[in-house]
Structures are given as C-alpha cells and as structure tokens.
Amino acid sequence: MPVIARDLPTGMVAKAYGRWAHVYDGLCKHLFQPAHVAAAEAANRIGGEVLEVGVGTGLLLPLYSRNLRVTGVDLSPAMLLKAQERVEREGLRHVHALDIADVHTMAHPDERYDAIVFPFVLTLVSHPETALDNSLRMLKPGGEIIIVSHFRSQNRYLAGFESAVAPLIAGVGLRPDFPVSRIATWCDAKADCTMQEPVPLGVGRVYSLLRIVKRPRGERR
Ligand SMILES: C[S@@+](CC[C@H](N)C(=O)[O-])C[C@H]1O[C@@H](n2cnc3c(N)ncnc32)[C@H](O)[C@@H]1O
DSSP, rough: OOOOOOOOOHHHHHHHHHTTTTHHHHHHHOOOOOOOHHHHHHHHHHHHHEEEETTOTTTGGGGOOOOEEEEEEOOOOOOOOOOOHHHHHTOOOOOEEEEEEOOOOOOOOOOOEEEEESOGGGGGSSHHHHHHHHHHHHHEEEEEEEEEEEOEEEESSHHHHHHHHHHHHGGTOOOOTTTTHHHHHHHOOOOOEEOOEEEEEGGGOOEEEEOOOOOOOOOOO
16 A cells, blocks of 8 residues: 555654653643543453553553453554553553554454554554554454544644644654544445544543444444
8 A cells, every 4th residue: 555645654653752752751641641541441341352552651551441451562662661661660460461563564363352442643653544454353343443643623724734734743753634534434445344433532622532343243234
C-alpha cells in the first residue's frame, strides 16, 4: 500500500519518542487522563487477553482490571523502559509482557486477543490501514479494537489550522490532522467489522473514543 504523503515514517516516530520518554508523563499524564480512563474502561468491559499497541510509558497499565492479561508493545525502547519501571514500582501483575514491536509487522498469533487498545497511536503510525489489518488478524471474533486519539476537527477553521501546523510538528511525532473518516473507510471495506459512533472526550471534546467490533463468524456481511 502506498504511504499517503503526510503519514509519519516509522523511523522518525521511534526517534521522536526516544526523546519524549523522560518528559512524557509530566506533559501528558493529566492531559490524556480522560481518554486513558475511557479506553481502559472499554477494555475492562470486554475482559480476557488485551494487547496495548504503543504502550509508551505505560500510563494506562494501572487502569486495567487486575483480572485482565495485558501485553504492551512499542517501537521505542526508551518509552518501554519507563513502562517496565512502572510495572515494577506499582506491582502490576496483570501485565504479562512488554515487548519492542512494530504494529505493522508484529506476528502474534491469529485471534489471540479479546481487545486491542490504541491510545494516541493509530494516527501516528506510518500505515494506519496495515496496522488495523494486522490488529484485526490478531483479534478474536467478537473482540474489539479500541482507539482513543485526537482526530481532525469537524470545524473547518480548526481543521485548516491543524493541516497548517501538521508538517511543523511531524518531527516530534504528532499528527493533528488525521481524519476519523479514514478509519470508517477501512472498516466499511471489511466483511467482519462494525465501527461504533465516536464518543467525544475531555475538555473541549478534543479526543474521541472509537470502538471497532470484529463480528462473530456467523454474522459477517
Ligand atoms: C503519543 S505516544 C502514546 C503512548 C501511550 N499509549 C499513551 O497514551 O500515553 C505514542 C506511542 O506509540 C508508539 N508507536 C508509534 N508507532 C508505533 C508502531 N508502529 N508500533 C508500535 N508502537 C508505535 C511510540 O513509540 C509512542 O510510545
């Protein structure tokens, strides 16, 4: 699949988050908290085996129910090290593994996970549709892909601003102009996907929670 011009190259994102690791929690913990809580609650309702993609410093990990079995993956060793420290510091025994992996190519078994969570990640990956394809493969029928992110504003002036600043902040691993319609288009083309209506979150409703359900086998279109 061709890379769409403004998608972020994987190497650039990995490098950017290597730099973010030491300041990330201080800058993002409170800002992202409503979205993190909503994503964890959605996963907790499903239960079972959970994959968190782009686990970063592990800010969501304490929010998951202790009866889940959580695997976290990330491109950035520096971010993962922070997540590992958090797991040890807070005794998060529901965290089964933290591994370096790229969501586009990771080869975990088919239909392994009940839920796959993308907190502030999907809009940053270099091939979002490939990342979603691989996630759908790893998801059990009846399972959910849970996404929280900022998406391009519906307000045309704000959307214009987001498009203008996007090239300026790509180098620090941010992508403010990603349209939610791109995920809807991907989902519409799949026989086994249903996308739920996005739920706005946070101050100014700047983030959204998006749930994609993988239909059970007998219910495919
Ligand atoms: C904005 S941070 C979000 C961290 C965490 N999920 C949170 O919400 O606090 C994005 C994370 O996604 C990771 N990431 C970006 N592209 C990725 C990919 N292709 N595969 C796995 N992780 C990726 C980055 O290294 C970074 O740690």
